[in-house]
Amino acid sequence: MSEYTVTGTFxxxxxxxxxxxxxxxxxxxxxxxxxxxxxxSQHGLKRTQIEIEGVDA
Structure with missing residues (x-):
């Protein structure tokens, strides 16, 4: 498995x-x-409240 850096906003x-x-x-x-x-899970957010901007290896 690889490690990915996920960036975005919530x-x-x-x-x-x-x-x-x-x-x-x-x-x-x-x-x-x-x-x-x-x-x-951690912040009690729905998927619509999280925007993923990028995933880098």
Whole structure:
């Protein structure tokens, strides 16, 4: 599995907040899914409140 850097923004109480996170996944699509699941779980967000701007290996 490779390590991917996922960047984007999520909707916080005071507007949109940017983020950058490292995810270990077999491919870019799985890295995106793990990021959405992680932010949804940790911050109580729906997928529509998270915008992924890029996934880099």
């Amino acid at each position: 909707q916080a109480r005071d507007g949109w907040q940017s983020f950058e996170t490292e995810i270990e996944a077999p491919n870019e699509n799985v890295a995106e899914e793990h990021t959405l699941a992680e932010f949804g």
